[in-house]
Amino acid sequence: MENDPDSVALASQPLDSLLAGVASTAGGLSGAEADARLTRCGSNDLSAVRRRPLWLQFLDRLHNPLLIILLLASGFSAMAGDFYSFAIVVTIVFVSVVLDFVQEVRANNTIEDLRRSVALRARVLRDGQERELPVERLVPGDVVQLVAGDLVPADARLIEARDLFVNQALLTGEPYPTEKHVADLPHAADPSEATNTLFMGTSVISGTGRAVILRTGRATLLGAMAHSLKAPPPPTDFEIGVRHFGLLILRVTVFLVLFVLLANVLFHRPWLESLMFAVALAVGLTPELLPMVVTVTLARGALRLAERKVIVKRLTALHNLGAMDVLCTDKTGTLTEARIRLVRHIDAQGEDSDEVFRLAWLNSRFESGIRSPLDDAILEHGQPDAVDWHKLDEVPFDFERRRVSVLLERGGQHLLIVKGAPEDVLRLSTHYEPGPGRPSAFDIEARARVRRLFEQLGDDGFRVLGIASRVVGPDQREARVTDETELVFAGFAAFLDPPKADAAAAVHALSKAGVAVKILTGDNDRVTRHVCRDLGIPVTGLISGDELRAMSEEALRLRLAKVNVFCRLSPPQKQRVLLALKQRGHAVGFLGDGINDAAALHAADVGISVDGAADVAKDAASLILLEHDLSVIHGGVLEGRRTVENVTKYILMGSSSNFGNMLSMAGAALVLPFLPMLPIQVLLNNLLYDASEIGIPFDRVDPETIVRPVRWNMDLIRRFMLILGPVSSLFDFLTFYALLTIFGAGEALFQTGWFVESLATQALIIFVIRTRRSPLVSRPHPLLAALSVGMVLLAALIPLSPLGPLFGFVSLPLGYFIFLAGTVAAYLILAESIKRLFYRWYGRQARRGAMAAGRFPHGPSSRRSEHRAHDA
Numbered sequence: 001m002e003n004d005p006d007s008v009a010l011a012s013q014p015l016d017s018l019l020a021g022v023a024s025t026a027g028g029l030s031g032a033e034a035d036a037r038l039t040r041c042g043s044n045d046l047s048a049v050r051r052r053p054l055w056l057q058f059l060d061r062l063h064n065p066l067l068i069i070l071l072l073a074s075g076f077s078a079m080a081g082d083f084y085s086f087a088i089v090v091t092i093v094f095v096s097v098v099l100d101f102v103q104e105v106r107a108n109n110t111i112e113d114l115r116r117s118v119a120l121r122a123r124v125l126r127d128g129q130e131r132e133l134p135v136e137r138l139v140p141g142d143v144v145q146l147v148a149g150d151l152v153p154a155d156a157r158l159i160e161a162r163d164l165f166v167n168q169a170l171l172t173g174e175p176y177p178t179e180k181h182v183a184d185l186p187h188a189a190d191p192s193e194a195t196n197t198l199f200m201g202t203s204v205i206s207g208t209g210r211a212v213i214l215r216t217g218r219a220t221l222l223g224a225m226a227h228s229l230k231a232p233p234p235p236t237d238f239e240i241g242v243r244h245f246g247l248l249i250l251r252v253t254v255f256l257v258l259f260v261l262l263a264n265v266l267f268h269r270p271w272l273e274s275l276m277f278a279v280a281l282a283v284g285l286t287p288e289l290l291p292m293v294v295t296v297t298l299a300r301g302a303l304r305l306a307e308r309k310v311i312v313k314r315l316t317a318l319h320n321l322g323a324m325d326v327l328c329t330d331k332t333g334t335l336t337e338a339r340i341r342l343v344r345h346i347d348a349q350g351e352d353s354d355e356v357f358r359l360a361w362l363n364s365r366f367e368s369g370i371r372s373p374l375d376d377a378i379l380e381h382g383q384p385d386a387v388d389w390h391k392l393d394e395v396p397f398d399f400e401r402r403r404v405s406v407l408l409e410r411g412g413q414h415l416l417i418v419k420g421a422p423e424d425v426l427r428l429s430t431h432y433e434p435g436p437g438r439p440s441a442f443d444i445e446a447r448a449r450v451r452r453l454f455e456q457l458g459d460d461g462f463r464v465l466g467i468a469s470r471v472v473g474p475d476q477r478e479a480r481v482t483d484e485t486e487l488v489f490a491g492f493a494a495f496l497d498p499p500k501a502d503a504a505a506a507v508h509a510l511s512k513a514g515v516a517v518k519i520l521t522g523d524n525d526r527v528t529r530h531v532c533r534d535l536g537i538p539v540t541g542l543i544s545g546d547e548l549r550a551m552s553e554e555a556l557r558l559r560l561a562k563v564n565v566f567c568r569l570s571p572p573q574k575q576r577v578l579l580a581l582k583q584r585g586h587a588v589g590f591l592g593d594g595i596n597d598a599a600a601l602h603a604a605d606v607g608i609s610v611d612g613a614a615d616v617a618k619d620a621a622s623l624i625l626l627e628h629d630l631s632v633i634h635g636g637v638l639e640g641r642r643t644v645e646n647v648t649k650y651i652l653m654g655s656s657s658n659f660g661n662m663l664s665m666a667g668a669a670l671v672l673p674f675l676p677m678l679p680i681q682v683l684l685n686n687l688l689y690d691a692s693e694i695g696i697p698f699d700r701v702d703p704e705t706i707v708r709p710v711r712w713n714m715d716l717i718r719r720f721m722l723i724l725g726p727v728s729s730l731f732d733f734l735t736f737y738a739l740l741t742i743f744g745a746g747e748a749l750f751q752t753g754w755f756v757e758s759l760a761t762q763a764l765i766i767f768v769i770r771t772r773r774s775p776l777v778s779r780p781h782p783l784l785a786a787l788s789v790g791m792v793l794l795a796a797l798i799p800l801s802p803l804g805p806l807f808g809f810v811s812l813p814l815g816y817f818i819f820l821a822g823t824v825a826a827y828l829i830l831a832e833s834i835k836r837l838f839y840r841w842y843g844r845q846a847r848r849g850a851m852a853a854g855r856f857p858h859g860p861s862s863r864r865s866e867h868r869a870h871d872a
């Protein structure tokens with residue numbers, strides 16, 4: 001019965017028979033047995049389309065229709081006697097596929113290793129001992145230990161539970177936590193009735209539990225629903241851009257191939273050779289290296305980030321990081337040290353009070369929710385005289401109520417102790433204690449006095465919790481939210497959390513880099529203002545959760561630009577602010593570590609969390625910081641921008657010079673009495689060109705291009721291609737003319753001459769395209785420079801080498817090389833001048849467009865600018 005799909009049926013069977021069914025006990029499995037099961041059942045991972053073996057992945061590459069046509073066509077020509085060119089075609093195809101494949105596999109392995117280093121872990125009983133293992137390695141029969149903050153790692157039946165509350169919204173849509181018990185429920189029919197069963201992907205809100213795993217991976221309920229639930233995130237600007245680019249090239253390719261074929265048929269040329277020529281052109285045009293270049297560039301960025309202690313879980317996050325212009329962050333741990341100390345415990349009169357500490361301590365001691373640093377601070381403060389209390393029940397903490405209650409018993413007395421956000425605790429209190437044991441009713445004046453006390457504490461920078469209690473009847477053994485009323489107010493616990501020394505510098509660096517930092521916190525305005533003052537961050541506007549609730553979307557959107565502090569936000573409100581920012585056309589990052597941050601992390605363009613965060617937060621994030629530190633994000637932002645810049649270089653290269661070249665070839669095929677290049681020469685040309693570009697992911701980026709957020713800019717690429725493409729064709733035609741008239745070239749000389757010229761212009765133009773500066777000032781990465789120059793030299797040498805005749809090359813006259821040097825130099829100089837004019841013109845265009853849209857863009861992407869235009 002291991003891993004059969006009807007997960008809900010688990011709830012209705014007796015526990016003993018379930019344990020027998022997975023051949024396990026409450027003590028768990030042995031390591032050896034677990035390993036055997038892992039091989040049998042597969043890893044506990046929803047995406048587990050089991051990794052295909054490498055050789056199959058390699059064959060996938062050959063699945064490209066162009067390659068197939070090419071191989072078939074050259075197969076035919078081999079039958080017609082041209083065995084050489086068949087062998088050459090096969091070799092070239094093989095070499096280029098291997099080149100591509102090896103790099104991409106290596107890049108993917110890097111990424112996979114990084115991802116694994118921050119994988120979620122579960123506490124599992126193996127060989128009778130508790131171990132921490134990656135959740136992917138869990139198998140049916142494993143016994144896991146769960147505490148608040150954990151994600152349930154697989155479908156499991158409870159063996160033990162204490163005040164265990166689970167959020168199952170993902171599966172059932174119920175927003176409120178469900179309590180789970182150990183029980184046999186013969187009639188449970190759906191997940192919301194299955195209160196003895198835990199389901200993968202749900203999260204533990206409070207309490208603890210121990211459970212035996214019954215289903216893993218795709219066999220879980222979530223696995224069965226996975227297609228509908230885990231819909232892939234919407235594509236980023238970057239992905240859309242890359243896809244558009246692919247489509248654009250595809251269209252051009254189809255057109256070109258048909259055109260060349262038609263022309264050749266009209267001119268009664270040999271059809272097989274024409275077909276091969278056309279397909280070789282198509283191969284040359286397709287940006288077959290694009291996926292590889294994107295992956296390798298991203299992987300390289302991810303590696304460099306890992307050196308800075310930032311792990312990239314989802315690669316697309318990297319270019320979103322480069323585009324990010326607003327970063328929202330929580331307060332604790334980011335702006336403050338998260339080294340919280342309890343400093344004062346005072347009663348309603350403002351006097352130090354041991355009773356207040358005793359109540360706070362009891363509440364913290366017995367509450368079983370996610371470990372909060374506030375509770376830790378209370379428990380570390382000392383040990384009050386508070387023996388003999390037993391816990392009866394708890395109303396767990398949640399971020400909407402912002403408080404937690406425990407129901408305790410001592411010597412027949414039942415006491416409910418409430419601790420939480422002071423405003424609310426105060427509101428729920430009807431009495432206070434002017435002296436020990438003498439509760440008196442709150443009048444307006446007393447209430448106002450206590451309020452002022454609390455506000456003063458906030459102004460002094462204290463984080464404050466309100467403490468209250470209520471004696472309940474001796475027969476009440478359960479606590480409910482409705483019991484949190486008519487409380488006797490005890491006093492305040494006041495905490496200090498020192499601001500982080502380097503946070504101010506980090507915020508400053510980010511805003512200098514064009515990333516506005518906004519604070520989204522669940523804490524109150526006074527404390528938050530105080531932190532901002534300490535750090536020297538000016539508060540330009542503040543909205544509280546209560547104001548936000550009353551605010552329309554429009555009103556919010558209008559105020560977003562100015563407001564940089566949002567406080568007393570509930571988790572859905574954090575998400576709302578984030579979505580509103582996205583609507584305004586911003587690329588938004590969110591940094592947070594609590595379960596209260598998970599929704600916002602999901603909604604963000606870049607969700608950032610820390611290694612020690614709650615599982616749900618970590619799971620929702622696409623970047624994980626190994627150190628909770630704002631300053632590493634600045635480095636990450638620059639890395640993301642660098643990545644987008646380098647991919648753009650590759651695309652600019654492919655779409656302008658390469659495109660121009662292929663155009664020239666098609667044109668030449670029309671007017672010449674022979675093919676301008678033999679199909680195998682086209683392929684070789686393409687291979688060398690590809691090899692010259694391998695260095696692009698490693699290339700340096702001019703510092704001025706990454707001082708602002710970099711957005712994917714398809715518009716720029718398209719215009720650049722339309723302008724620079726024809727320029728390269730111009731020089732091609734000049735070469736044709738020279739070859740035919742000055743050098744009196746026949747077929748072989750023409751093809752050889754053009755082969756060298758074509759590669760030289762295509763490969764060397766990288767020095768112009770890779771920078772907006774002068775190529776003499778901006779230095780390329782040595783690898784890129786060496787490969788580009790090296791491939792051109794190789795192209796010039798091949799015709800002279802023994803390989804030359806195999807490809808149908810002849811040796812070139814010295815005069816041609818002199819002509820070539822002049823032509824290439826002229827091309828580069830002209831291209832450089834046009835580039836400068838282009839960027840100057842384009843910069844003006846962009847500024848004008850931005851002015852019309854009412855806002856200065858960091859890099860105009862047509863789609864986003866439209867958004868802005870609508871907003872304005």
Ligand SMILES: Nc1ncnc2c1ncn2[C@@H]1O[C@H](COP(=O)(O)OP(=O)(O)OP(=O)(O)O)[C@@H](O)[C@H]1O
Nearest residue numbers: 330331332372374402403404419420421521522523
């Ligand atoms: N352990 C606790 N017991 C009682 N109340 C709590 C506890 N933890 C938090 N609260 C209340 O809930 C509020 C919101 O929690 P918290 O400040 O952790 O939110 P947050 O959005 O994560 O804040 P931050 O931005 O500082 O990380 C707190 O201001 C406090 O009033």
Ligand SMILES: [Mg+2]
Nearest residue numbers: 330332593594
């Ligand atoms: Mg927090």
